[in-house]
Amino acid sequence: MFEKLQAPPPDKILSLISAYAEDGRAGKIDLGVGVYRDETGATPVLASVREAERRLLAAQTTKSYLGMGGDPTFCRVIVPLVFGADAPAERIRALQTPGGSGALSILMGFAARLTSRIHIPEPSWGNHAAIARHVGLEIVRYPYFDAATGRVDFPAMKAALERAEPGDLVLLHGCCHNPTGADLTRGEWSELAGVLAERKLLALVDIAYQGFGDGLEEDAWAVRHLAGLLPEMLVASSCSKNFGIYRDRTGAAFVLGRSPEEAAIAEAQLMAEARTGYSMPPDHGAAVVRIILEDADLTARWRNEVETMRRRIADLRRGLAEAFRRRTNSGAYDFLTENRGMFSLIGVTPEEALRLRQEFGVYLVDDGRINIAGLKEDQIDAFVEAVVTVKG
Numbered sequence: 039m040f041e042k043l044q045a046p047p048p049d050k051i052l053s054l055i056s057a058y059a060e061d062g063r064a065g066k067i068d069l070g071v072g073v074y075r076d077e078t079g080a081t082p083v084l085a086s087v088r089e090a091e092r093r094l095l096a097a098q099t100t101k102s103y104l105g106m107g108g109d110p111t112f113c114r115v116i117v118p119l120v121f122g123a124d125a126p127a128e129r130i131r132a133l134q135t136p137g138g139s140g141a142l143s144i145l146m147g148f149a150a151r152l153t154s155r156i157h158i159p160e161p162s163w164g165n166h167a168a169i170a171r172h173v174g175l176e177i178v179r180y181p182y183f184d185a186a187t188g189r190v191d192f193p194a195m196k197a198a199l200e201r202a203e204p205g206d207l208v209l210l211h212g213c214c215h216n217p218t219g220a221d222l223t224r225g226e227w228s229e230l231a232g233v234l235a236e237r238k239l240l241a242l243v244d245i246a247y248q249g250f251g252d253g254l255e256e257d258a259w260a261v262r263h264l265a266g267l268l269p270e271m272l273v274a275s276s277c278s279k280n281f282g283i284y285r286d287r288t289g290a291a292f293v294l295g296r297s298p299e300e301a302a303i304a305e306a307q308l309m310a311e312a313r314t315g316y317s318m319p320p321d322h323g324a325a326v327v328r329i330i331l332e333d334a335d336l337t338a339r340w341r342n343e344v345e346t347m348r349r350r351i352a353d354l355r356r357g358l359a360e361a362f363r364r365r366t367n368s369g370a371y372d373f374l375t376e377n378r379g380m381f382s383l384i385g386v387t388p389e390e391a392l393r394l395r396q397e398f399g400v401y402l403v404d405d406g407r408i409n410i411a412g413l414k415e416d417q418i419d420a421f422v423e424a425v426v427t428v429k430g
C-alpha cells in the first residue's frame with residue numbers, strides 16, 4: 039500500500055536543523071530554527087531550570103499518570119504568568135500541552151466543532167495553516183505585513199477582519215510575530231478588540247515568545263487586554279523559548295468562557311481532544327516550570343535569565359542594524375530595531391536564500407526569516423556582507 043505514497047515536502051524550518059549540522063564549513067551561520075543562542079552559540083539549560091530539575095529528581099516519588107490536562111498545579115500557576123495577577127481566573131481553564139504546537143492542535147480541533155473557518159495573518163508561522171488544514175478548517179488569509187515599510191498594515195488587517203463572518207476563528211500572534219517581528223501597537227490592539235467584539239469573532243491568540251520582546255509582563259499586554267474585553271477567547275502559550283525547554287515539549291491551552299460553567303465544559307471538550315491526540319502531555323518540562331513558578335526565589339532567578347536573553351536579542355538587533363547602515367550607507371534595515379522577538383524578514387527571495395546557504399553557509403528560512411538570536415556578534419559583518427552580495 040505504501041507505494042501509493044509520495045513524500046511530503048520537507049518542513050521549511052525543521053529541515054534546516056539537519057542541513058546545518060551536515061555542513062562542514064567553519065564559518066557557517068545558523069539563523070534557521072527559532073532557538074535562543076548565547077554569545078558562544080550554545081542553547082544552554084537555564085540555571086533556574088537546572089535547579090528545578092535537581093529538586094524534581096530529589097522529590098519525585100512516582101511517574102504514574104496525571105490525566106489529560108497534565109499537572110493541575112502547573113495549570114494553576116501558568117494562568118497568572120500569561121493572563122496577569124488580575125486575570126478573570128474563574129472564567130479561565132488551562133490544560134498542559136506538548137508545547138505550543140500541542141496547544142494549537144487541541145484548540146483548533148476544539149474550535150473546528152464550533153466553526154468552519156479560520157483567518158490567519160499573511161505571513162504566519164507555517165504550522166498555523168498546517169494544523170488548521172489538518173483539523174479541517176477553511177483558511178482565509180488576512181493582510182498583515184507591509185514589506186515596503188517593515189510594519190504591520192493595520193488598516194488592511196482591520197478592513198479584512200471587519201468582513202469576517204460572526205463565529206469565525208481569528209489567529210493572532212500575542213507578541214513577537216513569527217516570522218516578521220512586527221507587532222500591533224497597543225492602540226491597534228484596542229481597535230482590534232472592538233472589531234472582534236462587534237463582529238463576534240473568536241480570537242485564538244498564540245503567544246510563544248513571551249519575554250523576548252519588551253518583557254514578560256509587557257509582552258502579555260495584548261492577551262490580558264483582550265481577556266478583559268472579550269466574552270470568549272482561546273490562547274496557546276509555549277514554555278519552549280522562555281524556559282529554554284524546547285525538547286521537553288511544554289505549553290498550555292487556555293479557554294476563556296463567558297461563565298465558569300461554560301469554561302468548564304469547554305475544558306472537558308479540550309480534554310477529549312487531548313485524549314484522542316496523545317492522551318496526556320509529557321510531565322518533565324511542566325514539572326520544572328511548576329517548581330520555578332511556585333518558588334519566589336527561583337521565579338526571580340528565572341525572570342532574570344529571561345531578561346538576559348531578551349537584552350541580548352535587542353543588542354543583536356541594534357548591532358545588526360548598525361552594520362547594515364555602515365555597509366549600505368542607508369537606513370533600509372533600521373526596521374530590525376523596531377521588530378520584536380527572535381525573528382525578522384531580511385527581504386530575500388527563496389532563490390537568494392538558497393544562494394546564501396550554498397555560497398555563504400548562511401542558513402535561514404526560504405521566506406527570508408532570520409533568527410536574530412542565532413547570530414554571534416563576530417558573525418554580524420559576514421552575514422551583512424553575504425546579504426548585500428546576494429541582493430546585488
Ligand code: LMR
Pocket residue numbers: 051052070071072073163216
Ligand atoms: C520556529 O518557528 O522556528 C519554532 O517555533 C520552531 C518550530 O517548531 O518551527
